[in-house]
Amino acid sequence: MTKIIYDTFMSYLSHEDKASAVAYAIGLLEDGKVDHESLYLDLLAPSLIHFECTLEDEALCIWKEHIRTSIIRTIIEASYVSLIKRIEHVNKINVSIMVTTPAFEYHEIGAIMNTHLMLLEGFDATYIGANTPKDEILSALRTYNPDYLALSVTNQYNLVITKQITDEIRRYFPETGIILGGNAFRDPHNYLAIAHDKVLNSLEDLKAFAKEVAK
Ligand code: B12
Incomplete structure (x- = not known):
């Protein structure tokens, strides 16, 4: 640039x-x-x-x-x-990711951008919207059954709701992987208590993850 x-x-x-x-x-x-x-x-x-x-x-x-x-x-x-x-020319890696921001989290530009970046890395990625209540997330998981749910969180005060969501996902959808991304997770202390499989915060992270999980 x-x-x-x-x-x-x-x-x-x-x-x-x-x-x-x-x-x-x-x-x-x-x-x-x-x-x-x-x-x-x-x-x-x-x-x-x-x-x-x-x-x-x-x-x-x-x-x-x-x-x-x-x-x-x-x-x-x-x-x-x-x-x-x-x-059309990207190698598909057969891994699906549903991207959202949890209830009360309005910052969505990072989530939308990264959904597009995931598509470029060969993921089958879908953005389901911002400020998504827990029950809507669970309902979308039931319907689409993605390999991963990616939660983008900016404000630290949304960590509590994020924990509630991820705890329920672990309970009802143990097969679904959980990805955390966004500014709230720049500080590792913020994800210690939150169930997750991966924290991704950059294009480099996304590329490495694509290599790791490609089917
Ligand atoms: C635009 C903006 C808003 C918009 C959001 C509109 C929208 N539709 O998204 C509006 C006006 C709604 C808003 C509201 C508020 N905002 Co605001 N907002 C911003 C601003 C200016 C830019 C955020 C942004 O879009 N950045 C661009 C994106 C691309 O960057 P990003 O989110 O960091 O994402 C990058 C990475 O984190 C990563 N990433 C993000 N998600 C994911 C997910 C995955 C899977 C991966 C791989 C990577 C990834 O990739 C991106 C590219 O590198 C920031 C300023 C700043 N310094 O960030 C403040 C900021 C985030 N807001 C802030 C605050 C306090 C608020 C409000 C509480 C008060 C207010 N100012 O109105 C409300 C809260 C609303 C709510 N309930 O969520 C604070 C947050 C402080 C904190 N850390 O808690 C900031 C930092 C401003 C500040 N300096 O005080 N905001």
Whole structure:
């Protein structure tokens, strides 16, 4: 990712110019200047993670955060069109993963991005939504019976509900593997008490995991 690409994109975002930001990002993919991995991890993720609002009015900052998230989300969804073309040529590894964020966890961009990245690594991955109540997760597991459930968690105060969900999965779906990902699990202390099979937090982790579990 060159500095000029990054700066141009950030300038559209800072002006909340959604049309230009979306057209520019999708143009980068179409012209082969970036691949999906680099678009997501070197451009879109940093644009949110380093989001700063200098306005004194905090309420306005939250709206600005919403506008920026909506632009990024549109780009990710629009990038799916070229993603499916790439997936046709990806070696499938016959491992299915259902991705979600648990109840009360609204931060979903990492979960959506990583669902796309999983598809590029050959997984059969499905994002079932954010803020998903425990019973809905259990019902989806019953219906789709995936090999793994991936829970993306950002806020540490959602660790308690995550523990409740994973305990029930272990009890009722002992065959289903549990993957934890997201900022809440950067600190290993946060997953010590949570039932899981794998903690994944980067593309490198995902690639290594694909090699490990490929059928
Ligand atoms: C956008 C945003 C929001 C949006 C989310 C919209 C949406 N649809 O997702 C909205 C406005 C809803 C929001 C709300 C809140 N937010 Co907020 N939000 C952010 C912000 C600016 C960006 C988050 C983001 O999308 N990052 C980009 C993604 C791609 O990064 P990521 O999630 O870290 O994911 C990466 C990795 O973690 C990993 N990953 C993530 N999941 C998974 C899963 C798997 C399987 C794998 C392999 C990898 C993986 O891959 C990604 C790429 O590297 C951050 C700022 C920051 N520094 O992160 C604050 C931030 C996360 N929010 C914060 C807070 C406090 C809140 C609120 C409580 C209050 C508020 N400010 O409004 C509410 C809580 C809502 C709730 N109940 O969940 C805090 C969290 C503090 C903490 N650690 O607990 C942050 C850090 C802001 C801050 N500096 O205080 N937020």
